[in-house]
Amino acid sequence: MSNRPSPVLIHLSFRTASTAVFVVFTARLAAKSIRELRARGIVGTLKDLYNFSVRKFFRFMMTLPGISEKVNAELNKTLTRMEEDMVPRGPGIKRYLELPREGWTDEQVMSELHELANMKHSRWEEGKVSGAVYHGGEDILKLQTEAYGMFSVANQLHPDVFPGVRKMEAEVVAMVLRMYNAPESGVGTSTSGGTESLLMACLAAKMKGRYEKGITEPEIVAPVTIHAGFDKAAYYFGIKLRHVPLDPVTYEVDLNAVNRLVNSNTVLIAGSAPNFPHGVIDDIEGLSKIALKHNIPLHVDACLGSFVVPFMEIVYNEIDPTVTVPLFDFRVKGVTSISCDTHKYGFAPKGSSVIMYRDAKLRRYQYFLATDWSGGVYASPTMAGSRPGALMAGCWASLMRIGENGYIESCRNIVSAARRIRLAIQNEFRSIYVLGQPIGSVVAFSSDSLNVYDIADLLLKKGWHLSALQNPAAIHIACTRLTVTSAAELVSDLREVVAQVEENTTAGEKTQQGDTAMLYGVAGSISTNGVVDELAIGFLDNLYKV
Ligand SMILES: *Cc1c(COP(=O)(O)O)cnc(C)c1O
Secondary structure: OOOOOOHHHHHHHHHHHHHHHOOOOOOHHHHHHHHHHHHHHHHHHHHHHHHHHHHHHHHHHHHOHHHHHHHHHHHHHHHHHHHHHHHHOOOOOOOOOOOOOOOHHHHHHHHHHHHHOOEEEEOOOHHHOOOOOOOOOOHHHHHHHHHHHOOOEEEEOOOOOOOOHHHHHHHHHHHHHHHHOOOOEEEEEOOOHHHHHHHHHHHHHHHHHHHOOOOOOOEEEOOOOOHHHHHHHHHEEEEEEEEOOEEOOOOOOOOHEEEEHOOOOOEEEEOOOOOOOOOOOOHHHHHHHHHHOOOOEEEEEEOOOOOHHHHHHHHHHHHOOOOOOOOOOOOOOOOEEEEOOOOOOOOOOOOOEEEEOOOHHHHHOEEEOOOOOOOEEEHHHHOOOEEEEEHHHHHHHHHHHHHHHHHHHHHHHHHHHHHHHHHHHHOOOOOEEOOOOOOOEEEEEEOOOOHHHHHHHHHOOOEEEEEEOOOOOOOEEEEOOOOHHHHEEEEHHHHHHHHHHHHHHHHHOOOOOHHHHHHHHHHHOOOOOHHOOOOOOOHHHHOOOO
């Protein structure tokens, strides 16, 4: 007798298997839909669907003959203008498109470098640029350059060859852990900047979720104001980022919404101290309660807070004891990781940040190992393989040179400057208002009656490079050591500019739209939003045009 199953049996078992697959598939889909519904509510889900369809519709419209030619013509005009702005060309401009056959002399190289350094640029030196250059003092630059020079051959990939750099990196991480009140178990690594620190925090959380909870469709819950580095992490690592809306009055994260958005796939909750757009510190203690309740890691993005936010308690005790600085660091039980940019208010050279963890177990998930590689046993703590030791030397030198009292003094000056701007806007202006109650280095403002981007464009004419924000439309300044002395000038320029926009608005005149107003006009409209992608891609392409 044959022990093969009859065709009928095979058919039946096939049916059972496919039914099982179907059931599992449907159950997954249902679970997913329920998660979405719970996260966004019925109205929210319908709104999302509506916006999605309208966007799709307009993107489709733009591909239609007749319309697409018009859109492309306009687009190309803007792209060409942007290229002319970014890529200098003309008879006076020398371009080098291949290696010089014979190497130049030192003098030739230096002379060309001087020309490159002196190309026409936004004048950060006058303290009129938001963020970007945080210290800019000649003294510290000189010291950093010397430190670079001594270690320009160094590579952190080879601690045996460069033991001094390994020691400096470990010490920088230890000092920053101390500033953020890490427990004994606290650990960290240095990275190339804030974005890499965020990427590492997200990767570690994703891997923890996978190995400890078996999560295969990881999600992160973070306020809409969280840095775009989280979107980048989501894009790179296949994570879904669920944005939490803000309270429309306080501009603080809506904790009820966080509760709705957290589900069994959540691998990380995140908040900022403070956030980039509005400079508001999220309710980290509130987020911590939710994180602890669900046993989910909590990241605090203090990339911007860096070497200002840890000293704000001391500074506010002096300048205004009525202000309580909320807790944001490892003293809050649920906080499992914190990112801090040494290259922002730590005044280290660009390309430097620290990612910290409450314990070594979580840090281990960001490590990369290839122990059976034919090139040898390979292990690397962060994204890069080779890492520039010169930058670490520059960072260590800056921290040691400035010291705790130096940072407290810079915190006092920077926070006081931002406070002067904030109080002036709150007390002296009727048509613009500050978003939330920022107590750190950043002040964002908006307007209900005026186009705030027109204000940004007119300020630009006076040499001010502030940052444009959207959703809601606003602009902000991140005060630095360089803007401390120009805060009063900003307020008086703002007075003039706002008066001018008010006048134009009352007169019903269409202000000649500047670049900011134009770009965000296009970005803010659901019908033209697709065009912004093309502009952004054009911008990136321009970076590599010679
Ligand atoms: C600047 C910043 C970052 C990271 O920026 P990098 O440019 O990569 O250093 C992250 N979060 C916040 C809040 C920031 O302001």
